[in-house]
Amino acid sequence: MVDTVARDRLEPGGRPGEPANEPRHDAAETTRASEAGLAAPLLSLRNVRRAYTNTDGGPATEVLRGISLDIAAGEFVAIMGASGSGKSTLMHILGCLDRPTSGHYQFAGHDIAQLGADELAWLRREAFGFVFQGYHLVRSLDALHNVEMPAVYAGASLGERERRAAALLDQLGLADRATFRPGQLSGGQQQRVSIARALMNGGHVILADEPTGALDSRSGAEVVALLRELADAGHTVILITHDRAVAAQARRIVEIRDGQIVSDNGVRAPVAPNAPRTMIPASLDPRRFRAAMAAGIAHTARPWTDMREAFAAAWTVMWTNRFRTALTLLGIIIGVASVIVMLAIGAGTQQKVIAKIASFGTNRLYVVPGGDVSRGPGGVLTEADVRTIRQIPHVTTATPILRNKVTLRAGNVDSFVNVMAVNTDARRALNWNVARGLFFTDQDERNLATVILLGKKTRERMFGDANPLGAYVLVNNVPFQVIGELEEKGATSGDADDDDVVLIPYATGARRVLGTMNLNWITVLVDDIDNAEAVTKQIGDALEATHRVRDFRVYNRAASLRAQTETQQTMTIMLGLVAAISLLVGGIGVMNIMLVTVKERTREIGIRMAAGARQRDIQRQFLTEAITVTLVGGLAGVLIGVAIGLALLHWEVPIIFSVRAMLGAFACALVTGLVFGFMPARQAARLDPVTALASD
Incomplete structure (x- = not known):
């Protein structure tokens, strides 16, 4: 069963994550690299020591005390020792999970101390497969995705790693458990999943740390048998155990005690012409190790694949x-x-x-008589000033306004109201629309027509809910016909209530009601609010030139709105x-x-x-x-x-x-x-x- 797995791992260019542009290596080249690995030890330690600093400030605790050990490619080695002897620390150093405090560790002839974090990560996924006593499966992932994990970091495609992981689980008798999470598997099944994970990227060197420690005798025997099959298939297997019976299954036994090797039977697997090929690929050949490492580190999944994997893991x-x-x-x-x-x-x-402010005008300017200084000249605004203002660029219209209080009578109802005499441009300049009826026309202006429009409040006071259109009212005893009612604008305060007002034509108001041509103010409409400041200045300059004195003021309503x-x-x-x-x-x-x-x-x-x-x-x-x-x-x-x-x-x-x-x-x-x-x-x-x- 595992022989089939091993043969699958040996296919040239078949490792997940192998760069697509790397040259393919035939079996002969792989075998030559393997033989080179046997001639020179694949893993070599010289006087390796490992000490841990005590957090309480005491002296460092030395766990390994000068370990020297060579392991060739294809060996099945058991490192045996009691708890606390340092065997797990030794495995961590061999698997590039830890670094020695002193001494030298070489893999394929290269000093591990010279490798950076990314290079060590590449070596772990390229060369090593770990089998732990506690299984060390990710509990949030099912068996299939636990097995796939090394291939994910090698940059393998989704389809490729799913096929390989499913094949490994099938060959290890777990095809029907692929979607099970670790909590749903027995101890023996979890350990088989961890072995499949160790083989996912080839598992050229299998590091098994007390793989039977948490298993019953039957499951433990099955796991040891699997490791023997892997060794027979050419994998380098390093078994960490305290059990002498388990260690006896290996071809070579190294005993460690108190951080030192006390015995080594030195048995090596013979290199014979008909011996199985070792599982060391050409990429780990010392002659091309550095180049393969550089290519392997550079080769990762495409950004979209990385992103998809990361989001899938996050969602899980x-x-x-x-x-x-x-x-x-x-x-x-x-x-x-x-x-x-x-x-x-x-x-x-x-x-x-x-919008509320806009109902009173947003891009409007107001020109009123009177200078900036209270003791200055009073000033007078006339229709001539209106014509002057209309000539200024960006002025859409200029409207003369006459305003005063008048007595308004409708039937037996009298009221003292504000009357405004305006021309037809007031409808646009003052944003005053008609709720019902009509606005007066230029012809009404020329004919001094006695027509009037009522504000909402004025209409309610004079006519109640009745329709006032066509009715006659007296404005200072002058009869006017009601031709329209203004839209409601909303009250402000005091005399500025624009709903308590009446509108009459400018000429009619000046000549027949108010008896004056002197304007109360001029309303100026600017084409764009952004031009308001410039137009304000131009109006001031133009009127000052004609009046020969600044007896007026210009208010910029747009500035207030802004x-x-x-x-x-x-x-x-x-x-x-x-x-x-x-x-x-x-x-x-x-x-x-x-x-x-x-x-x-x-x-x-x-x-x-x-x-x-x-x-x-x-x-x-x-x-x-x-x-x-x-x-x-x-x-x-x-x-x-x-x-x-x-x-x-x-x-x-x-x-x-x-x-x-x-x-x-x-x-x-x-x-x-x-x-x-x-x-x-x-x-x-x-x-x-x-x-x-x-x-x-």
């Missing part, structure tokens, strides 16, 4: 811890929804205020910032949960590092998990924010949704995940593999 973790994930999402959801709703309310309120708009915008921003605080709190929650997650999954991190994960792989995985949480929370927050906004619209709260605000809130959520997830991800990536594997 989130789904496994659904309740905790939901609590974490809540902070992001509240933050995003708050930002969207608050900005929508702010924008809606701002538009409502601006100031009020900026105030509203500031208030909207303040609302958004207040809401963003909840998003910040949600981000802190993400960081807190991620820190807890790193602590809880420390062993998983060690397992992934043993399978060949680089520091950046670990960092990317945990960072992706944080981003995934905020991505889901951001999307949910947008939907909930829109739902709350629609509900507020139903209750007639002014709401204006902004796509930019939604995208901004969503982007902020992603940035929050990136920023607050970086520290936990970096902490996870910097964990020591041995310390991580030993965690509870």
Whole structure:
């Protein structure tokens, strides 16, 4: 059974993650590399020592005390010793999970001390396969994905690694357990899964640390038999055990005690012409080791594949811890929804205020008689000034206004009201539309027609709910016919109530009612609010030139509107910032949960590092998990924010949704995940593999 596995691993270019552009090596070249490996030891230790610093400040504890050991390719070696003898520490050094304090360790003739973190990760996934006493399977993954793990970090395609993992599970008798998680498997089955994982990238050197320690005698015997089959198939097998009966299954027994080798039977597998090929590929040939390593480190999955794998792993973790994930999402959801709703309310309120102001004119200027100094000349505005203003660029229209109090009588109802004598341009200049009836015309102006339009409040006071159109009223005892009613504009204060007013033609008012041509003010309409300041200056200059004195004032209503708009915008921003605080709190929650997650999954991190994960792989995985949480929370927050906004619209709260605000809130959520997830991800990536594997 395992012979078939071994033969599958020997196919040229068949290792998952092997660069597509590397030259293919035939069996003869692989055999030559293997023979070279037997001539020069594959693993060589010289006077290796390992000491651990005591955290309480005491002297360092020396676990290995000058180990010298050579292991050739294809050997089946048992390293035997009692608990605390240093055999597991030796295995960690052999498997490049740990470094010696002093001494030299060479793999394929190359000094391991010269290799960086990424190079050691490549060597672990290229050369080694680990089988641990505690199985060390990732509990959130099923058997198939646990086996696939080394190939993921080797950059193998999804289809290729699924086929290889399924084949390995099938050949190890676990085809019907591929979708089972570790908690659903027996101890023997879990250990078989770990052996399949060790073989996923070839398993050229199998390091088995007490593989039978947690198994019953029958399962333990099956695991040892599997290791013998792997050794017979040409794998280099290093078995760590305290059991002499298990060690006796190996061809060579090295006994270690108190960190020193006390015996070595020195038995080697003979190199005969008909001996099985060893499992060392050409990539581990000392003559091309460095080049193969450089190519292997450079060869990873495509960015999209990396991203897909990271998000798939993150989603699995989130789904496994659904309740905790939901609590974490809540902070992001509240933050995003708050930002969207608050900005929508702010924008809606701002538009409502601006619309209210707009009913009184936004791009209007007002020219009134009287100088800037109270003791200065009073000044007079005339129709000639209106004509002068109309000649100024960007002026749409200039409207003369005569205003005074008059006595208005309808039947037996008298009222003292404001009358405004205006021309036909007033309809546009003053934004005064007719609710019913007609506005007077230029012909009415020329004919001094006695026609009148009533404001809403004036009509209610004089006629109640009756339709006033066609009725006659007396304005200072001059009969006028009602031809229209003005739209409601809303009251302001005092005499400025624009709904308690009547309008009459300018010429009629000047000559037949008010008896004066001196204007109360001139209303100027500017084509664009951005031109208001320039037009204000030009009006001042032009009128000063004709009056020869500055006996007037020009009020820029647009400037006032702009100031009020900026105030509203500031208030909207303040609302958004207040809401963003909840998003910040949600981000802190993400960081807190991620820190807890790193602590809880420390062993998983060690397992992934043993399978060949680089520091950046670990960092990317945990960072992706944080981003995934905020991505889901951001999307949910947008939907909930829109739902709350629609509900507020139903209750007639002014709401204006902004796509930019939604995208901004969503982007902020992603940035929050990136920023607050970086520290936990970096902490996870910097964990020591041995310390991580030993965690509870």
